[in-house]
Amino acid sequence: MERVDTPLAEPAGAAEERVTALFRRHRLALLRLAVLLVGDEPTAEDVVQDAFMGLHRRWAGLEDEGKALAYARASVVNGSRSVLRRRSVARRFGIAHEPPIWSAESEAILGEDRRRVMEALRRLPRRRREVLVLRFYAGLGDAEIAEALGIAPVTVRTTAARGLTALARLLGNEE
Known part of the structure; x- marks a missing residue:
């Protein structure tokens, strides 16, 4: 009899069930993250969907199921970067990205500040x-940020400090 050293395969629907459960629990937070990075909801929805499709394809290769959310989060960040890179290339060729037009309702909900x-x-x-x-x-x-972005935790702290300083300057709140 031939010996097989590979682990037993999961039942066919197990990956779908686990990815679906993860999607239901975390899709809104990941969607908010993507919207903040790419600037519009339809594109953000595509980025999040692609991240979960990639997670599903690679589920069998995950060494630790506990890191599935971190994988999805990193995929959303990387997918958002790809969108922004494509927009940048398009701008160089004279094709400007038109930001979404916010509805009157969403404008009223979202305060001026x-x-x-x-x-x-x-x-x-x-x-x-x-x-x-x-x-x-x-x-x-x-x-967690360092893991999602593939940088060192000290870089996260430095980047956050510089980002807050720049944000304050842009908002005119520098003292």
């Missing part, structure tokens, strides 16, 4: 924006 912060946040360099969004909107700690 918050809107100013969001506009200033979009003007920050990519890494600063990502660190601030992950820290203050996603509520992640330095180690």
